[in-house]
Amino acid sequence: MNDNFIIGGKEVSSRLFIGTGKFQDNRIIPEVVKSSGAQVVTIALRRIDFDSEEENMLSYIPEDCIIMPNTSGARNADEAVRIARLARATGCGNWIKIEVVSDNKYLLPDNFETIKATEILSNEGFVVLPYMSPDLMAAKMLKKAGAAAVMPLGAPIGTNKGLKTKELVKILIDEIDLPIIVDAGLGKPSEAAEAMEMGASAVLVNTAIATAGDPVRMGEAFGYAVLAGRKAFLSGTGVVKDFAEASSPLTGFLA
Amino acid sequence: MSFYDKYKDYKNFNFGDYFASVSDEYILRIIDKDRISELEFLALLSDKASKHLEAMAQKSKRLTLQHFGKVIFLYTPIYVANYCVNQCVYCGFNISKDIVRKKLTLEEVEKEARTISGTGLRHILLLTGESRVHSSVEYIKECIMILKQYFRSISIEVYPLETNEYEELVKAGVDGLTMYQEVYNEEVYGELHLKGPKRNYRFRLDAPERACVARMRSVNVGALLGLDDWRKEAFYTGLHADYLQNNYADTEISVSLPRMRPHGGEFQPKVKVDDRSLVQIMLAFRLFMPRAGITVSTRECAHFRDNLIGLGVTKMSAGSSTEVGGHVLSSKSEGQFDISDKRSVEEMKNLIYSKGYQPVFKDWQAI
Numbered sequence: 253m254n255d256n257f258i259i260g261g262k263e264v265s266s267r268l269f270i271g272t273g274k275f276q277d278n279r280i281i282p283e284v285v286k287s288s289g290a291q292v293v294t295i296a297l298r299r300i301d302f303d304s305e306e307e308n309m310l311s312y313i314p315e316d317c318i319i320m321p322n323t324s325g326a327r328n329a330d331e332a333v334r335i336a337r338l339a340r341a342t343g344c345g346n347w348i349k350i351e352v353v354s355d356n357k358y359l360l361p362d363n364f365e366t367i368k369a370t371e372i373l374s375n376e377g378f379v380v381l382p383y384m385s386p387d388l389m390a391a392k393m394l395k396k397a398g399a400a401a402v403m404p405l406g407a408p409i410g411t412n413k414g415l416k417t418k419e420l421v422k423i424l425i426d427e428i429d430l431p432i433i434v435d436a437g438l439g440k441p442s443e444a445a446e447a448m449e450m451g452a453s454a455v456l457v458n459t460a461i462a463t464a465g466d467p468v469r470m471g472e473a474f475g476y477a478v479l480a481g482r483k484a485f486l487s488g489t490g491v492v493k494d495f496a497e498a499s500s501p502l503t504g505f506l507a
Numbered sequence: 508m509s510f511y512d513k514y515k516d517y518k519n520f521n522f523g524d525y526f527a528s529v530s531d532e533y534i535l536r537i538i539d540k541d542r543i544s545e546l547e548f549l550a551l552l553s554d555k556a557s558k559h560l561e562a563m564a565q566k567s568k569r570l571t572l573q574h575f576g577k578v579i580f581l582y583t584p585i586y587v588a589n590y591c592v593n594q595c596v597y598c599g600f601n602i603s604k605d606i607v608r609k610k611l612t613l614e615e616v617e618k619e620a621r622t623i624s625g626t627g628l629r630h631i632l633l634l635t636g637e638s639r640v641h642s643s644v645e646y647i648k649e650c651i652m653i654l655k656q657y658f659r660s661i662s663i664e665v666y667p668l669e670t671n672e673y674e675e676l677v678k679a680g681v682d683g684l685t686m687y688q689e690v691y692n693e694e695v696y697g698e699l700h701l702k703g704p705k706r707n708y709r710f711r712l713d714a715p716e717r718a719c720v721a722r723m724r725s726v727n728v729g730a731l732l733g734l735d736d737w738r739k740e741a742f743y744t745g746l747h748a749d750y751l752q753n754n755y756a757d758t759e760i761s762v763s764l765p766r767m768r769p770h771g772g773e774f775q776p777k778v779k780v781d782d783r784s785l786v787q788i789m790l791a792f793r794l795f796m797p798r799a800g801i802t803v804s805t806r807e808c809a810h811f812r813d814n815l816i817g818l819g820v821t822k823m824s825a826g827s828s829t830e831v832g833g834h835v836l837s838s839k840s841e842g843q844f845d846i847s848d849k850r851s852v853e854e855m856k857n858l859i860y861s862k863g864y865q866p867v868f869k870d871w872q873a874i
Binding site for chain 2: 273274275276277278297298299300301303304306307325327328331334335338353354355356357358359410411412459462463
């Protein structure tokens with residue numbers, strides 16, 4: 253069965269996207285990419301040190317990966333736009349994950365500023381993947397603004413709490429005609445599988461892999477979970493029933 | 508509204524009675540909570556809580572790992588002048604001290620910057636003594652222009668400024684402010700700061716807030732531990748950080764935990780803050796503000812710092828000198844205080860890796 257996954261006109265080989273922050277050593281990253289099978293890798297531009305080979309995160313990303321720089325640290329649309337332009341000017345390609353966080357207490361994304369940045373950057377030819385709080389109206393506006401996908405959070409970033417926003421993400425999957433990529437909060441492979449089973453196009457995982465006891469093996473586990481979840485979704489999961497099928501149904505007398 | 512109002516709420520609070528009312532069970536319940544209140548934070552600073560350091564450490568480690576990952580951010584200070592117009596009884600730069608005073612020329616600033624950036628560091632903290640005459644805002648700006656060529660993120664630790672002056676510096680390329688209140692206890696503050704503009708408690712107390720208003724990206728506060736009862740001082744520091752984070756959500760608020768070090772004077776710390784107490788402060792703060800940065804400088808010794816990695820600290824200085832021109836100049840001046848951890852940046856880097864953490868040199872980029 254053909255199950256191509258295309259974003260911004262580009263076919264992506266894996267539905268697991270990974271982040272590069274929080275690792276104990278950048279030298280692990282190529283191994284995690286390999287074990288997880290991930291192709292799309294996000295990097296915070298703030299962390300790329302172009303002046304140092306050792307500290308330059310880009311040098312740890314295998315060549316066949318798609319680099320998705322992110323605008324971590326941006327407090328408003330203007331800063332996100334400037335970071336995105338800087339990313340492109342420094343050779344990071346034209347994919348950009350927009351992160352606008354104006355709240356350092358909970359690190360929740362600012363949907364309003366994100367929409368503004370999305371519109372500006374998509375008009376400039378970027379493939380824009382905005383990170384957002386799952387809200388249907390905001391997602392519709394992101395689509396209208398030219399987003400290539402929508403990336404709702406599963407739980408506040410870094411919390412590993414799982415798919416707490418499930419009902420809201422489900423609405424986006426049903427209503428928004430764009431890939432829905434669950435970003436942030438997924439703490440375990442089973443939660444990634446859960447997101448995929450319900451029809452998410454992909455998931456992005458960083459903290460759960462980077463801070464695992466064995467990040468390489470955890471990357472592999474997430475890779476399997478995403479594959480399993482996707483297959484389950486494509487197969488059509490069985491209907492969940494509240495009651496067992498009665499052997500003597502109450503309505504059996506009706507012919 | 509100012510943090511002073513918050514401070515006043517607790518100024519006459521009966522800390523003794525409150526600490527006496529804290530039970531072991533209460534402490535354990537607090538440790539188990541996702542979010543804790545101001546008074547619960549204070550309970551974690553109590554003597555009773557010191558019996559539960561291990562449980563606090565386990566929670567703190569988990570929270571720090573979750574929010575910051577296995578990384579330690581590195582920076583170093585650059586002292587460009589040690590002229591000071593204040594008479595703070597505990598400080599080596601005190602105006603009454605007969606020490607070699609120096610202010611770097613811009614050429615010397617550049618030499619220092621070049622040497623420091625050669626170590627790989629990309630974050631720098633510019634410090635001056637507190638003298639508007641010798642280290643004017645204009646001079647600081649000129650230094651910033653030079654530092655910008657070598658570093659990606661520049662913080663300042665200088666005398667308190669007006670909001671418009673902070674705005675000027677932000678525009679020039681400064682993204683972080685460190686401002687220690689030294690001691691939050693207003694009466695003790697008056698006793699320790701004998702002469703000079705620093706006697707103005709309120710102007711200093713409100714400086715971090717003025718920096719937030721001026722859109723400084725990160726603001727770091729702290730008390731010089733040892734000047735008064737550390738439990739109260741740590742509490743006020745946490746309250747201050749929390750006040751700023753609540754009111755300026757898009758500013759990254761962090762705290763430092765500077766502990767008094769010996770210096771070329773007779774003043775000795777009023778209160779002893781032992782290692783166990785410093786760790787308790789750090790853990791209590793982490794449980795109170797899980798996402799806020801915590802800085803520990805080279806004031807602390809190598810062995811102690813090594814063991815803090817993983818417990819809650821997120822940022823450390825390395826390869827530090829507190830002398831003006833301490834990195835390259837042959838005729839150096841006296842330092843503000845004695846460095847305890849004298850390891851080079853390379854040594855710190857290797858140590859952090861050996862602890863299973865990544866040393867991070869760059870975490871922001873001027874845009």
